[in-house]
Amino acid sequence: MKNDRIDIRTQFNKVSQRYDEQRKKLIPCFEDLYRIAAALAILENDTPSVLDLGAGTGLMSSFILEKYPNSNLTLIDLSDGMLEIARARFSNHSNITYIASDYTEFDYSEPYDLVISSLSIHHMNDPEKQKLFQKLYSIMTPGSIFINVDQVLGNTDYLESLYKSDWKKYIENSGLDQAEISSAIERTKLDRMSTLDHQLQWLTEAGFSDVDCVYKYYNFVVMFATKIEIYRGPNRPER
Template sequence: MSDFVKKQFDAVARDYDRQRRQLIPCFDDFYGMAAAWVNCDNDAPHILDLGAGTGLFSSFIRSKYPKATLTLIDLSVEMLKEARRRFGDDQAVNYITADYAAYPFTQQYDAVISSLSIHHLPHPDKKTLFRKVHDLLIEGGTFINVDQAAGTTPFIDNYYMTQWENAIRQSGLAAEAIEASIVRRKIDHNATVHDQLEWLKEAGFSDADCIYKHNGFAVFAALKR
């Protein structure tokens, strides 16, 4: 993941959570559906959060699995500082400052989750990451990716972007924050739902589907069975 992406997220770390609801028109359904699909066979699972940022997605999972051990990995030091503030002295939360696409993980997990991060990777790197995630999961493990998705044609993709820009301009978010978020999205590498599902199946997942979609926002679930 590029240094430019890291700098962009370092800069907005302190306001990221507050802005997230305004930047995602479908926020409640988006995260609610994702959390509902993180299902583990024990009440003290080990869960890995890729591109964890401020730990927002992990906080939903912590509420669902109070005994879980969470590992949050992110390239941005500033984002993980916010995550540390969120979880305080919770000894069952671990932090790794690194590029998750290149990091040499040494254990397996009951679930791997990610939120609005993998779209930053070029498509070949997404394919490689999905294979890596499959290997990181125990048998019966689940991968939940809460992310962006490209439209199937340029016309539809442009429609999604127009709808999103209209929504955030009416959200009450400051003009400076709106423009910064639009700039950040210009460096995204969004892939279609179809392509991402194909890559998940190629990675070895027995079951994969898009379980929720609102224009360009999608939740993917993949199972290792």
């Protein structure tokens, strides 16, 4: 798996300068994905500790920072090139930590009120995803939230073909040039997608509550889960 991580870092370093511009042209439901993900971040704390996994250029973090301007963010990504873009984006903010590392192996030293990820976890295989969900649960505070914007594998070969066909049709009419389209298709070789059903199950098995897919467009999804604080009585959880 180490070689996979190296390939991911190399590929995303190459596209870091144009990544945000291209993303809107590579994701048919771009606005919905990020708008809904940000709306789900309903926190009681106005200064939450936020961890962004595979943060890239900080796009997802920018939505959270807009909603919670006093939040303390930790952006972790394999690609130092992508994080350089994030540093420039947040140059006026001092409450941000940048970590160029593998977020599956990193030793986190503090608990988080909100963990977010955007189009990153699908690069991991099934056992790695399960292990990650377990790790996240262990570093999150009681009452915290996990939001994962990602791509999933179709439950059947036919559904998977529909997903791929829709995406291919979209990017071919997106205004991207052929080199950019070819580069995007090449990056899909790094994908290790899992089905939505499996990932929701793994989140539940890791201990999360309120596990759901809040939004889905073909293979693009917004997954949601909470870490419940304590239980009072058989039916009413207190967060």
